[in-house]
Amino acid sequence: MSVLSSDRIRRAAWRRRRRRRREPGGGGRWDTGLAGQSKLAPYLFSTPAIIMVSLLLAYPVIYGLYKSFYRADFFGGPEEFVGFENYSEMFHDPAFWDALTKSAIFVTGCVVVGLVLGLFFAFALNRVVSQLRFLRSVTIAPYIISNVAAAVMFRLLFNSDFGLLNRTIEFFGFDGPSWLADPNLAMGVVIFCQVWTDLPLTILLLLAGLQTIDTSYIDAAKVDGATGWKRAWHLSMPLISPQIVISVVWMSYSTLTGLGVVLALTGGGPLKATQTMPMEMYSTAFTDLEMNQALAIASFILILNAILTLLYVGLARRYGTVE
Amino acid sequence: MTVDTEVTTTVPPKVPAERRPTGSSGFGRVVRQILLWIPLVILMLWTLVPFFITVMISLKTRGEVFGSTSALPNDPSLAAYREVIERPGFRGAFVNSVLVGLGTTILTVALATPAAYAFARFNFRGRHLLLLFTLIPRLVPSLGLMIPLYQLAVTLGALDKRLTLVVVYSGMLVPLAVWLLVGFIQQIPPSLEEAASVDGASMWKRMRYIVLPISLPALITIGVLSFREAWNEFTLVLVLTTTPGKRTLPYELYLMQGIQGIENYPAEAAFTVLTILPFILVYARIEKYIVAGITTGSVK
Numbered sequence: 001m002s003v004l005s006s007d008r009i010r011r012a013a014w015r016r017r018r019r020r021r022r023e024p025g026g027g028g029r030w031d032t033g034l035a036g037q038s039k040l041a042p043y044l045f046s047t048p049a050i051i052m053v054s055l056l057l058a059y060p061v062i063y064g065l066y067k068s069f070y071r072a073d074f075f076g077g078p079e080e081f082v083g084f085e086n087y088s089e090m091f092h093d094p095a096f097w098d099a100l101t102k103s104a105i106f107v108t109g110c111v112v113v114g115l116v117l118g119l120f121f122a123f124a125l126n127r128v129v130s131q132l133r134f135l136r137s138v139t140i141a142p143y144i145i146s147n148v149a150a151a152v153m154f155r156l157l158f159n160s161d162f163g164l165l166n167r168t169i170e171f172f173g174f175d176g177p178s179w180l181a182d183p184n185l186a187m188g189v190v191i192f193c194q195v196w197t198d199l200p201l202t203i204l205l206l207l208a209g210l211q212t213i214d215t216s217y218i219d220a221a222k223v224d225g226a227t228g229w230k231r232a233w234h235l236s237m238p239l240i241s242p243q244i245v246i247s248v249v250w251m252s253y254s255t256l257t258g259l260g261v262v263l264a265l266t267g268g269g270p271l272k273a274t275q276t277m278p279m280e281m282y283s284t285a286f287t288d289l290e291m292n293q294a295l296a297i298a299s300f301i302l303i304l305n306a307i308l309t310l311l312y313v314g315l316a317r318r319y320g321t322v323e
Numbered sequence: 324m325t326v327d328t329e330v331t332t333t334v335p336p337k338v339p340a341e342r343r344p345t346g347s348s349g350f351g352r353v354v355r356q357i358l359l360w361i362p363l364v365i366l367m368l369w370t371l372v373p374f375f376i377t378v379m380i381s382l383k384t385r386g387e388v389f390g391s392t393s394a395l396p397n398d399p400s401l402a403a404y405r406e407v408i409e410r411p412g413f414r415g416a417f418v419n420s421v422l423v424g425l426g427t428t429i430l431t432v433a434l435a436t437p438a439a440y441a442f443a444r445f446n447f448r449g450r451h452l453l454l455l456f457t458l459i460p461r462l463v464p465s466l467g468l469m470i471p472l473y474q475l476a477v478t479l480g481a482l483d484k485r486l487t488l489v490v491v492y493s494g495m496l497v498p499l500a501v502w503l504l505v506g507f508i509q510q511i512p513p514s515l516e517e518a519a520s521v522d523g524a525s526m527w528k529r530m531r532y533i534v535l536p537i538s539l540p541a542l543i544t545i546g547v548l549s550f551r552e553a554w555n556e557f558t559l560v561l562v563l564t565t566t567p568g569k570r571t572l573p574y575e576l577y578l579m580q581g582i583q584g585i586e587n588y589p590a591e592a593a594f595t596v597l598t599i600l601p602f603i604l605v606y607a608r609i610e611k612y613i614v615a616g617i618t619t620g621s622v623k
Binding site: 041055057063064123127145152159164167253259263281301305 | 359360362363365366367369370371372373374376377380388389392394434435437438440441442444445447449450452455456458459460461462463464465466467468469470471472473474475490491493494495497498501526551554555557558561562572573574576577580588591592594595598599602603606607610
């Protein structure tokens, strides 16, 4: 009990310190404003932005949640309240569970591959800090282009007739598979493409973490005879764990709610092999025209995402890396 | 890394790193340098090969794409680019993308700047809404907005309007923009403005001559990020536009894959290059602002 409470006190004091640090000069805010300045000014200044955000972000989501409890007999017909019926139908639909499985594979695949590659490249970049500017600006390229453009490029790259990959395989005397027509391989290609577009941010985040590591730690480990791999594993990795956590959660957010890459690359096919939950929502809404049913799926994704976000905020707070 | 490993283990500890004997002097160092650069070469290949292949295919003819085994075009031609540019779908979408991009940039900066100033400088009721600004964009991905915004746009008759896209994109970007700017404005010492105030500068003058000039880098970052978002956004333009003349580039590119019976790969590749190129050119000039914005901004 005493241990617990003292721990709590210490943590509260730490939090207070952090808060003070975040607001320099006692907040740097004026209570009344300077001479000749209306008290209304801050309200006038912030109202347009707040209205914008409420109308365009908060309201639609609440509207969507609300409408997910309604149902229309036909598209555009009158809607009636049906309670949780859309949800119970969703949970009894095998297509939903299929999409949930596909999403789980997609998210896990992207996070694992993304993290491994992100760490590899971040460590590599960290060792050549002097040439970083150029390398970094090239590295970011996949992140600043449209998802659709990335998907088209990957369709060209993985084309079964003339794609670079199959041309290379043919060069060694084998026949390349039809990547995007094979249900098992298509998911791999989609994961690959999604990782390609998301990786730059992961690398930059992890690299930022690596560059804050005090070099004296590394030197001390060198003096103690720790090898390169040991230093990376036992020293650098624990020190950048906040950045690793942030990257993982960001990647899962981006892949759980991401539609662009999947839609433009495979459209959910072949044989629904890449029908993730966002795809399921999209086709329910705009192919089957069951808007309210689709809103139930959307709400489910949003709730999953909210859980992830809270997890993220909690972890980031705890590690004190909220920027 | 591996060479480094061997070297360190053979050397007694306490020898400073620089004076460590590196194998057979010159040769060892060369091998080390090579091993150091291999991951970076892989990174460059990983990043650039898709771009390179796309550009090469865009320079080929339709027959050559299938016929030739070489990645490089035998006889580079810009025919595919001419074809794409002459297509009304492309030109219309390009104009739409530019207009929506500029509109979004202007509206986002115009809304975010005063709000950020208020949040950064004043103790007023409602300034805790700032926290909301940090959470909302993550709780509300564009996926969750697709259907509600579509339905609202149908009800309000706002489908197929560039202004709708501008307003929606700005709404999505304002929280991020405010967040970035608040951090920046808080770093400007309030004493600067207090001094100006003593000299009789009104709030408008202080904003015009002190706050805005100092926060110009942050404003550029916000502008570029807004433009990028509007230029690349796909999921919302997909549901908010229905007629051909109103689409932006990503939507038009997405449609291009399906509409021809036999796919015209060089044209697709050329379309992709023309979609990417404008922003890459912008990006090359002001890269440092973007990297700063992306790392502090998009993850928060």
